[in-house]
Amino acid sequence: MTTLAPERRPRRAQHRGAPGPRTSPRRPWTLSRAAVNGALVLATTYTLLPLGWLLTATAKNTGDLLAGNTLTPTNWHLGDNLHQLATTGDGIYFRWYLNSLLYAGIGALLCALVCVSAGYAFHVHTFPGKEKLFALVLLGVLVPTTALALPMYLLASRLHLVNTFWAVFLPSLVNPFGVYLARVFSAGYLPGEILEAARIDGAGELRTFRSIGLPMLTPGFVTIFLFQFTAIWNNFFLPLVMLSDNHLFPVSLGLYSWNAQTHAFPEYYPLVVSGSLLAVLPLIAAFITLQRHWKAGLTAGSVK
Structure with a gap:
């Protein structure tokens, strides 16, 4: 006698609320x-x-600035303002402009070179007291530049450099943060194999740095240059302490001296505004021109 097997029925889901297809949560x-x-x-x-x-x-003009009509599209006096800016004080403004270009341009270039060289040496070479000296550099990062103005003034007075070009130029060559940044770039962009291959080929340390290290550290060099150029261009307190001859003023201190006279001479208002606009242009030009070098130097010093 044969028995029929019971018909198997599909099991019902134990949980009626079984999850369906997953949907991404709705963003706020x-x-x-x-x-x-x-x-x-x-x-x-x-x-x-x-x-x-x-x-x-x-x-x-002065009347529109004092009346607050700066955003109105009428009463343009751009040519008159620029002419007045160029002729006031026998063109002293463009003397200040040239001073700022010298302070910031040459100072930032030499400072970037010094910082990259120091950062390269801290990363590549080993010498007694290396980490202690680098800790001293990091300690210099924590000290604000305004706190160093008075000690630098006393030092410059001992060296008879007060009210000279060098009183503002020489302090701009030192940047502890730039040394730290250069060491970080050296650790990231300088493979030890490339440097070792250069030494095996007979290249000295100076040749290795000039031909391999410096080209590969171009992004770091440009970064430090831009930082220092901006810092020197906007520097105000150090020139205020060091300089009394207005022919040595940077543009920041020169515009401040004009702005201090606007209460007695309101005609200086357009000069201050026009000079401030021209003072922004080098910073914009530097960032636009040098931004392509941030990636250009990543493999510029590599060898085949």
């Missing part, structure tokens, strides 16, 4: 594309608004 509206783009637009507008105000205020 604050992280939506429209909200993020709107926040970026607001941040960009907030950042560029002072520059836009400066562009329009440069073309206004």
